[in-house]
Amino acid sequence: MIDSNVTVTPTELRFRFELRKQIPVTLSVQNSNDVGIGFKVKTTNPKKYIVRPSTGVVSANSSSEVQVHTLKYSLFLGMVL
Known part of the structure; x- marks a missing residue:
């Protein structure tokens, strides 16, 4: 459960793709x-995403x-429910 005094931003991740480059989203x-x-x-x-630090x-x-x-x-194909 996330406390109301904890905020994670952005709420949606958008990746910019460039051939042969890893461009992180913060x-x-x-x-x-x-x-x-x-x-x-x-x-x-x-297999497609790396999170650092993960904890x-x-x-x-x-x-x-x-x-x-x-x-x-990698090519991202996803669905948000």
Whole structure:
């Protein structure tokens, strides 16, 4: 469950593709609580996406960045329900 004092932005990831390049998208995890929180980011397709760091701790009233990379030559086809 995500606390209302924790914000993840952006809410939607959009990848820019360039041949032979990995262009990451950065997520920001903002913690507005008075205590630290732990997080874990999982992908539904680990063969096509790399998340770094995939786990971590965000101290009280601070933020942390997470980068999501697509692997070279991958084509993303997805559906949001």
